[in-house]
Amino acid sequence: MNMPRSLLEEVMTVSLRRGILYPSAEIYGGLAGFYDFGPIGTRIRNNLIHLWKTQFVEARDYVYEISGNTILPSQVFKASGHLDHFTDPSAECSKGHVTRIDQLIEELLKIPAEGKSNDELANLVMEHKIRCPVCGEPLRGVKSFGLMFGTNVGGDRRQAFLRPETAQNIFLGFKRVQTAMRAKLPFGVAQIGRSYRNEISPRQSIVRVREFNQMEIEYFIDPRSLNECPFFDMVSNVSINLVTREEQNKAAEKSSTDYSSTQLTVKEAFEKQFVPNQWMASILGDEMIFFQQLGIPAEIIRFRHMRPEETPHYSGGNFDLEIQFSFGWKEVIGNAYRRDHDLQSHMKGSQKELSIEVEGEKITPHVVEPSFGIDRILYAILEHTYRPKDKSRGWSWFQFPPNLAPYHAVILPLLNRPELEEVAKEIYEKSRKMGLAVLYDDRGRIGRRYARADEIGIPKAVTIDPQTLDDDTATIRNRDSASQTRHSLKKIPSFLHPSKQK
């Protein structure tokens, strides 16, 4: 009963109590793999999204943001390959038990079954007279258990699916965006939104969920210019940790997954051809710069070159940004060089022209795709900025970077006296008018209020005390040091701005 509580459990307890996140439909027992964000979690999430947009969309006049729907007709996923490949092969017995047949075959016959077609698997079932592991009844044909959520649309119940990634909308609207914006290669199309995957077993809070949020960009590039990335110079000296395929093979020989990484600059990664092209190298550096703002130390961020068997045949190289969590290294961003696979597939599927003309020549752009998992990044921030209670502070708190914190400051009248409250309210309103996110709290003893503010990572607390009435000054308490400094009331709101905070 009194198991040692894991970091994940501790973080989740605070999240529940303080309205960061909680299970969806919790009052009905919840549904595995679904979480809602509460008021505090939503603010942090909005801040994260804002930071992302600022760096990747607003700062680049060649990146256009769209907002696509989550339900798309089945032809889209026929063309993209998800209907055929984004599945687990399963077999059903006469009593209706469904079994992962590839796993069962590997277990019973001791042969690798991954990548075999449904027919091949069905033949193996016949040949070896494999029966249902639950009840012993014969197994029927092998079917694909889709990892996509299906639905039906309209009076004729036309089959459709919830998108398993945001990317497809970008390829579908590619021609519209390009012509509407008169975009020239290279350009990017960004999208922030929800995606859905019917995971077999969701795990670890919001790290593996069935409904999740992504921030993606598809960069469309002239295949002849893959080594001319417009922001390469900006990121070329950024240092990254790379786990090479060579290193993974070496580790595999020792049957270990404890990879060591090579530290090198973006420029080196490109010049020594650790990455397929300059665009990919630049994107990795771009992401390191982004992560510097999130309070996650660089030492626990690495890029892993995905092994060939982990990537689809059309991939020109995938690099996952992985973060070390309390439960191991986990992908939070997938970076994929997809060549022209997506546009080609949809040209074939739709019979529409999706190539564009460059200097009189028809070009099907290549695609480099950084795909950020919002929920996973948020959880990484929670776990890595969490500070458990210790001797120096009797409560746990979050050391959120100021521009991610749910509020910039909390305004506190030290005493419940009308004169103090009046001044506190003034500061509060003035700060709000200046666009600051501030909270007002006059309930309970002062230490309690500091603790409450720390617990959701508010970086500054302004306390109005009796001295304020004499000399128009108030104290600002710094969350990280718990120390206080006194400032004149006039200057206080501007001190609270995140840009003024280290």
Add this chain to the structure above:
RNA sequence: GCGGUCGUGGUCUAGUGGUUAUGAUUUCGGCCUUCCACGCCGAAUACCCGGGUUCGAAUCCCGGCGACCGCACCA
């Protein structure tokens, strides 16, 4: 999906067949006039769901749901 552990107020928790179901904290009301959850009084709120065993179930059994850990899975 398999195996292990577990499910009691918002949160943490006591409770091995009969209890007004423990305590803390939180929240609310009042007092206190206060600088780091540690002044006082009062109030509110809980046995995950469904079956079964039993005179009687939070407690035992079965099933479901959910959580954590391990394995598998994660184009």
